[in-house]
Amino acid sequence: xxxxxxxxxxxxxxxSRYTAFALGDVRYLLHSWHPDTRPETLELAPDQQWYxxxxxxxxxxxxxxxxxxxxxxxxxxxxxxxxxxxxxxxTSSFVRDGKQWLYLDALELS
Numbered sequence: 001x002x003x004x005x006x007x008x009x010x011x012x013x014x015x016s017r018y019t020a021f022a023l024g025d026v027r028y029l030l031h032s033w034h035p036d037t038r039p040e041t042l043e044l045a046p047d048q049q050w051y052x053x054x055x056x057x058x059x060x061x062x063x064x065x066x067x068x069x070x071x072x073x074x075x076x077x078x079x080x081x082x083x084x085x086x087x088x089x090x091t092s093s094f095v096r097d098g099k100q101w102l103y104l105d106a107l108e109l110s
Contacts, residue, residue: 006101010061010068010094013101015053018074022050034095034102048076052087061094061101068094069107 007013013032020028026042033039052075061068071091078084091108094101 006099008063008101010065010096010101011055011058011070013094013103014055014070014072014092017103018050018053018072021074032101032103034097034104037105047079049079050074050076056089066096068101070094071108 007016017029017032019025020032021044024044026044030038030042052073054073054075056071056073058071059069061070069091071089073087073089075085075087077086089110090106092106093104095104096102
């Protein structure tokens, strides 16, 4: 019997996707992206080293919800010049398909 563990909330999925970005796991990123908005391919910037995730807010996205919104700030630095640092702030929407939460799209990006 195959056991598949899915993140139980939208925030947990956001955290797992951040980890996938940090590890360069494109396969997981595409797998956890809703098919209606998922790109065919995804190329990550090889110079970005992600080192901090801050969850700013969540709305719904819990155990009994079918959709949710997570706002976060992800910080990164340059792999070639570690003094170069920046961050990405995003408000993302998520939907649940059966037992699996999926990233839908960015509602706001800065």
